[in-house]
Amino acid sequence: MGAKITIDSATMMNKGLEVIEAHWLFDIPYEQIDVLLHKESIIHSMVEFHDKSVMAQLGGHLT
Numbered sequence: 001m002g003a004k005i006t007i008d009s010a011t012m013m014n015k016g017l018e019v020i021e022a023h024w025l026f027d028i029p030y031e032q033i034d035v036l037l038h039k040e041s042i043i044h045s046m047v048e049f050h051d052k053s054v055m056a057q058l059g060g061h062l063t
Contacts, residue, residue, distance in 0.1 A: 046056040
């Protein structure tokens with residue numbers, strides 16, 4: 001990713017846009033969408049299903 005994309009992805013504004021995107025793309029009420037800021041940036045996405053199972057996309061940092 002370029003520097004601008006990296007900065008834009010790290011902002012709270014981007015999180016707001018992702019909530020709007022999830023609402024419209026998946027027809028999910030805003031009340032059912034939660035945002036979690038993970039300071040280590042390991043969790044990239046996480047979904048909880050009706051049966052309470054969870055699927056997440058994780059990525060560690062390269063050293």
